[in-house]
Amino acid sequence: QKEVEQNSGPLSVPEGAIASLNCTYSDRGSQSFFWYRQYSGKSPELIMSIYSNGDKEDGRFTAQLNKASQYVSLLIRDSQPSDSATYLCAVNSGNTPLVFGKGTRLSVIA
Amino acid sequence: NAGVTQTPKFQVLKTGQSMTLQCAQDMNHNSMYWYRQDPGMGLRLIYYSASEGTTDKGEVPNGYNVSRLNKREFSLRLESAAPSQTSVYFCASRAGGDLGAFFGQGTRLTVV
Numbered sequence: 001q002k003e004v005e006q007n008s009g010p011l012s013v014p015e016g017a018i019a020s021l022n023c024t025y026s027d028r029g030s031q032s033f034f035w036y037r038q039y040s041g042k043s044p045e046l047i048m049s050i051y052s053n054g055d056k057e058d059g060r061f062t063a064q065l066n067k068a069s070q071y072v073s074l075l076i077r078d079s080q081p082s083d084s085a086t087y088l089c090a091v092n093s094g095n096t097p098l099v100f101g102k103g104t105r106l107s108v109i110a
Numbered sequence: 111n112a113g114v115t116q117t118p119k120f121q122v123l124k125t126g127q128s129m130t131l132q133c134a135q136d137m138n139h140n141s142m143y144w145y146r147q148d149p150g151m152g153l154r155l156i157y158y159s160a161s162e163g164t165t166d167k168g169e170v171p172n173g174y175n176v177s178r179l180n181k182r183e184f185s186l187r188l189e190s191a192a193p194s195q196t197s198v199y200f201c202a203s204r205a206g207g208d209l210g211a212f213f214g215q216g217t218r219l220t221v222v
Contacts, residue, residue, distance in 0.1 A: 097143060098204070
């Protein structure tokens with residue numbers, strides 16, 4: 001069974017700090033990896049995709065992938081209170097439904 | 111560009127009643143999905159349709175049926191609602207391959 005694991009949190013960071021969110025996955029054949037942000041009472045929103053080992057930066061967000069360790073992370077630089085949300089990691093293995101982790105709740109304290 | 115549209119946004123049902131949740135996407139995506147989300151349980155896949163004309167069970171299909179009406183529309187039906195089906199339901203679509211999925215705004219369903 002394909003699994004995606006995340007620490008449920010809450011992860012609390014002060015405003016302006018770097019928030020580091022982590023995710024591990026079980027299927028070595030996984031090919032693409034996604035981070036979603038979900039505000040309370042809202043639907044998940046796709047914020048980052050990463051397909052190859054290394055870092056991918058988009059504004060204040062950096063996704064990191066290490067396929068050998070089966071590990072994906074999301075770094076949020078200069079964290080803002082508006083970043084407070086649940087972050088879901090999702091993994092794709094070919095043309096099958098994405099497998100989601102249960103999410104990590106992030107709280108950015110002003 | 112509306113993306114993925116779900117109706118209704120809120121619904122209260124009595125035990126035993128039936129209803130259909132509607133979902134439509136305008137992104138020409140091949141695959142469509144229905145998830146439910148409960149506190150502490152994350153997103154759980156109910157049914158999916160990898161392409162027009164096909165449907166498959168996900169992790170929690172019992173008590174639900176689906177119809178892929180055409181490429182745009184994918185509906186979820188509860189034939190006899192039970193309190194255990196109280197949840198937030200999300201529809202999502204994906205082009206396929208290595209691409210991510212996009213979600214509708216959700217339907218908050220309460221069964222009393």
